[in-house]
Amino acid sequence: MESSWSNIEERFLEHYEEGEELEGSDRDFLERIQFLENGEISSIGEHYLDSKFIFENGDHKDVLRQEVLNLQEIRELCQSFYGQKTERDKVERFLKSKTDVTNDREVGRILNLLNSLDVVSYSKKTGDVQFTEAEQVEEENQDSYRVTNRTPYSNIKRLRRAIRACEGDLMWIAKHFPKKGFEPLSDEVTGDGFTSVRILCGPDNVTHKMRSDFERFEQEMSNRGVEAELRVMTDGEHLGNLHDRWILSDGASWNVPPVNSLYRNQEAELHKATEEVSFEDWWDEAKDIISEWNDIQKYI
Structure with a gap:
């Protein structure tokens, strides 16, 4: 501005x-x-x-x-400081490092506008900025969500909202998928909007306990009318080419941070994906965690 x-x-x-x-x-x-x-x-x-x-x-x-x-920069700012009290200097540092805002006066204009709209309570005298918990900041069906170390609860809520925007056949690709990734799926995937859940991961976090948890998860999904499968990629070339993580579906699709990073509140972003992903090719080459467990154990 x-x-x-x-x-x-x-x-x-x-x-x-x-x-x-x-x-x-x-x-x-x-x-x-x-x-x-x-x-x-x-x-x-x-x-x-x-x-x-x-x-x-x-x-x-x-x-x-x-x-x-x-506005993307305002949405990211409000999500990063959701419900927090901070200082103008930190807001300024955030805007200059993560958006196109370049000068102090522009920061002041943005804060004054947000103050007039009751999105923040901003004191020019003290430089204090109190961000509200206005629901407008956390609407459903956004194109992106911030993950920050200041919003440990909201980070998980944002992942759940991303999953909630999906429908039909949900596919989660994550090289280091941990068993705690079943939790948000269990919260959000129902037979009303989903037909299947397919998880594709590498062998690093795969354990007997994860296999056991998945069997329980698969049974619960089946009770909801949703088919659940988990396959493990063991081909070194495919694993070497896999870096990003995606949640894909017949509805919305997302680039997502690592599940463990999200639970540790490391700075990241969930945003809608637009690129083509070779899921089916990778899926066909991967091994089923239940029926091909003996083969998978060679790689864990």
């Missing part, structure tokens, strides 16, 4: 009433929050202006809050 929201809003109103041209950073920001589409006022932008300057019904604040929280 190269201008304060009050100045952007003033020029936006002039554009609405008098056709004054919007240019540069004002236009860019208004398009980013979907108040403009190709230079024209959108239905969202018109709703905001009408609500504030004609009907005065208070809806404008909710409209602006929703669109601002949809």
